[in-house]
Amino acid sequence: MKKTIILLMLLIGISTIKADPITIRISTDQTDLVLQTGKNGRLFQLYLGEKFSSPSDYTNIPLKEKTDGMSWETYPVSGADSYFEPAFSIEHNDGNLTSILKYVSHTSKKIDNNVEETIITLRDDLYPVEVKLYYTTFAKENVIKSWTEIVHKEKKAVSIKQYASSMLYFRNSSYHLTEFSGDWANEVRESTQQLNFGKKILDTKLGARANMFVSPFFTVGLDQAARENEGVVLMGTLAWTGNFRFTFEVDNLDNLRVISGINPEASHYVLEPNEVFKTPEFIFTLSNQGKGQGSRNLHRWARKYQLKDGEGDRLSLLNNWEATYFDFDETKLAGLMKEAKDLGVDMFLLDDGWFGNKYPRHSDTQGLGDWQVTKNKLPNGVPGLVKTAKEAGVKFGIWVEPEMVNSKSELYEKHPDWVIQLPNREPYYFRNQLVLDLSNPKVQDHAFSVIDNLMTENPDIAYFKWDCNSPITNIYSPYLKDKQNNLYIEYVKGLYNVLDRIKAKYPNLPMMLCSGGGGRSDYDALQYFTEFWCSDNTDPIERIFIQWGYSQFFPAKAMAAHVTSWNKDTSVKFRTDVAMMCKLGFDINIKELSKDDQTFCKDAVKNYNNLKEVIYDGDIYRLASPYEGNHASVMYVDEPKDKAVLYVYDIFPRYADNLKNLKLQGLDKNKSYRVKEINLMPGKTSKLSCNEKTFSGEYLMKVGLDLFTKDRLSSRILEITAVGL
Numbered sequence: 087m088k089k090t091i092i093l094l095m096l097l098i099g100i101s102t103i104k105a106d107p108i109t110i111r112i113s114t115d116q117t118d119l120v121l122q123t124g125k126n127g128r129l130f131q132l133y134l135g136e137k138f139s140s141p142s143d144y145t146n147i148p149l150k151e152k153t154d155g156m157s158w159e160t161y162p163v164s165g166a167d168s169y170f171e172p173a174f175s176i177e178h179n180d181g182n183l184t185s186i187l188k189y190v191s192h193t194s195k196k197i198d199n200n201v202e203e204t205i206i207t208l209r210d211d212l213y214p215v216e217v218k219l220y221y222t223t224f225a226k227e228n229v230i231k232s233w234t235e236i237v238h239k240e241k242k243a244v245s246i247k248q249y250a251s252s253m254l255y256f257r258n259s260s261y262h263l264t265e266f267s268g269d270w271a272n273e274v275r276e277s278t279q280q281l282n283f284g285k286k287i288l289d290t291k292l293g294a295r296a297n298m299f300v301s302p303f304f305t306v307g308l309d310q311a312a313r314e315n316e317g318v319v320l321m322g323t324l325a326w327t328g329n330f331r332f333t334f335e336v337d338n339l340d341n342l343r344v345i346s347g348i349n350p351e352a353s354h355y356v357l358e359p360n361e362v363f364k365t366p367e368f369i370f371t372l373s374n375q376g377k378g379q380g381s382r383n384l385h386r387w388a389r390k391y392q393l394k395d396g397e398g399d400r401l402s403l404l405n406n407w408e409a410t411y412f413d414f415d416e417t418k419l420a421g422l423m424k425e426a427k428d429l430g431v432d433m434f435l436l437d438d439g440w441f442g443n444k445y446p447r448h449s450d451t452q453g454l455g456d457w458q459v460t461k462n463k464l465p466n467g468v469p470g471l472v473k474t475a476k477e478a479g480v481k482f483g484i485w486v487e488p489e490m491v492n493s494k495s496e497l498y499e500k501h502p503d504w505v506i507q508l509p510n511r512e513p514y515y516f517r518n519q520l521v522l523d524l525s526n527p528k529v530q531d532h533a534f535s536v537i538d539n540l541m542t543e544n545p546d547i548a549y550f551k552w553d554c555n556s557p558i559t560n561i562y563s564p565y566l567k568d569k570q571n572n573l574y575i576e577y578v579k580g581l582y583n584v585l586d587r588i589k590a591k592y593p594n595l596p597m598m599l600c601s602g603g604g605g606r607s608d609y610d611a612l613q614y615f616t617e618f619w620c621s622d623n624t625d626p627i628e629r630i631f632i633q634w635g636y637s638q639f640f641p642a643k644a645m646a647a648h649v650t651s652w653n654k655d656t657s658v659k660f661r662t663d664v665a666m667m668c669k670l671g672f673d674i675n676i677k678e679l680s681k682d683d684q685t686f687c688k689d690a691v692k693n694y695n696n697l698k699e700v701i702y703d704g705d706i707y708r709l710a711s712p713y714e715g716n717h718a719s720v721m722y723v724d725e726p727k728d729k730a731v732l733y734v735y736d737i738f739p740r741y742a743d744n745l746k747n748l749k750l751q752g753l754d755k756n757k758s759y760r761v762k763e764i765n766l767m768p769g770k771t772s773k774l775s776c777n778e779k780t781f782s783g784e785y786l787m788k789v790g791l792d793l794f795t796k797d798r799l800s801s802r803i804l805e806i807t808a809v810g811l
């Protein structure tokens with residue numbers, strides 16, 4: 087009897103002992119994301135913010151685990167007890183729409199001294215559904231990547247209706263979202279709004295040219311609108327070359343949820359048993375020194391870990407698009423190649439209009455898809471052009487658009503079933519073209535062959551400009567049959583298959599990502615591309631804004647900028663000074679320029695070559711915003727703080743402008759720096775009183791220099807060099 091009582095007491099004791107919560111700390115040198123299991127076995131966000139010096143402090147934070155619909159669950163599922171936007175939603179085989187995910191296990195492993203990966207497994211205890219949360223941290227760069235893998239073992243396929251890459255919670259006095267939206271030739275226009283109760287969604291359903299209207303990145307200022315050098319900001323971006331969605335939801339208690347992932351619109355994905363669904367990576371940094379530091383974090387991370395050839399050099403170029411459009415022949419191109427050499431750039435880039443025989447590509451109405459050179463236009467073929475470029479002393483690059491087709495093309499005539507189009511409706515054409523069905527492996531082979539055939543025939547091709555001028559319209563894949571819901575996603579996966587094959591076979595081939603201007607700029611594509619075309623709009627005034635916008639997330643070497651004839655009211659110097667802020671190219675008839683302008687351009691290329699390491703790999707400091715006045719200024723400083731390049735623009739200054747000194751940033755206050763104006767017009771000397779003088783870093787940063795003027799559309803570039811170098 088006594089024994090039974092003791093046993094009973096023991097059993098009662100055991101059942102009332104609660105398992106200790108599991109705490110998972112995911113950190114960079116600056117940020118802590120701490121997750122913890124609740125009493126119900128589910129996983130919650132305990133903390134996200136500036137790193138704590140003592141982890142024991144976390145024990146004082148109350149876990150928001152109450153199942154009153156407002157908990158901070160890490161990956162909440164729809165249908166059970168979540169009152170707000172879920173991260174995940176599924177329809178099981180029995181028609182049930184709920185799942186509850188409980189913590190199962192987690193692992194953390196160091197990839198190297200800087201990179202650590204944490205994997206957390208969650209499982210539904212009623213249905214065989216498992217979700218793995220992945221977090222990769224980059225300690226020094228203060229960047230975190232998070233994504234999810236979903237798998238199930240139900241008898242038949244399930245439909246997953248939401249599948250976020252990540253969900254983050256914030257509790258601040260106010261939230262201020264900066265979005266980057268616009269249109270063709272008007273990309274990444276910044277606008278900021280305060281978030282109040284309810285949802286703000288940034289999304290796209292354009293499929294291929296996905297970010298024609300809005301880019302896959304954002305900034306949230308916490309407690310105040312994001313500022314350049316102060317305050318806490320979240321800067322996030324989704325690495326996905328397709329439909330994305332960011333949902334910002336403020337709840338009844340003024341918490342903010344930030345949910346990032348593929349846009350599930352028209353994509354209720356059919357997931358087969360045991361098939362792993364991997365969401366794209368959401369990449370973010372939490373800076374407590376404003377968006378300036380946030381950008382520097384992302385740039386450093388991108389160069390080291392993400393961007394194709396992120397730490398390598400780039401090729402300057404002369405492109406023929408605006409100089410000739412479709413109207414060229416071998417003689418004209420040979421002339422341009424010589425001009426490229428004369429100008430001092432590394433490469434000549436041949437744009438659209440070189441292919442098609444039955445339907446020669448004389449305009450954008452036909453020929454797309456027929457990647458054979460137009461024989462009567464270019465009788466010596468691409469090999470002839472490569473040879474002429476070699477003789478001229480420049481490398482040769484070429485434009486392609488492998489994902490697309492004109493209905494007036496041999497490809498379309500041969501393979502109408504390779505095209506995304508509705509079987510029962512008239513097609514809607516965007517730029518007279520249709521999108522090829524990259525979910526189909528045969529179409530992937532075709533897209534790969536566009537590059538592979540050219541490279542096989544011409545191993546000396548040094549560069550590709552990969553364009554994508556249409557969004558996906560007429561959404562229907564003849565290949566996917568009853569899985570039409572998977573098309574937007576399979577398209578992107580198909581594209582990555584093609585790009586993976588190209589990267590594997592031609593690992594050192596630089597490529598520019600272009601999409602009717604800046605219709606694609608995301609960090610998954612940028613694993614395959616060394617740079618992207620920011621916009622077809624090369625009016626330097628507009629470019630100051632566009633490049634300002636992209637510079638929030640991308641390093642200068644990833645952003646292609648060309649000197650063109652857009653806005654002839656601006657001088658060639660002004661246009662060049664703006665393009666030199668990024669990866670420099672020219673797309674202009676050099677011969678049509680005045681002698682002085684031609685000499686200026688050649689000198690500018692030399693200056694650029696001298697400074698490109700700082701421009702490409704230096705830290706960016708955005709000193710004066712074009713959004714806040716009539717001037718703009720940006721500078722780059724190399725890592726040892728020995729060399730800097732400073733760009734100063736007067737856009738439309740007013741007579742009444744009270745010009746203030748421009749205070750530099752990012753220098754070493756204890757070093758002395760020589761300041762020198764470069765990129766002067768031939769025969770002109772600098773009017774700057776600081777030119778060829780030496781200042782301490784402290785002076786340059788505390789007092790600054792008198793660099794702005796009231797001259798409309800004028801610009802200056804300064805080279806700043808630590809004395810003694």
Ligand code: GLA
Binds near residue numbers: 600603
């Ligand atoms: C797109 C690109 C341009 C040019 C044309 C060619 O619009 O953005 O730079 O290559 O296609 O058709």
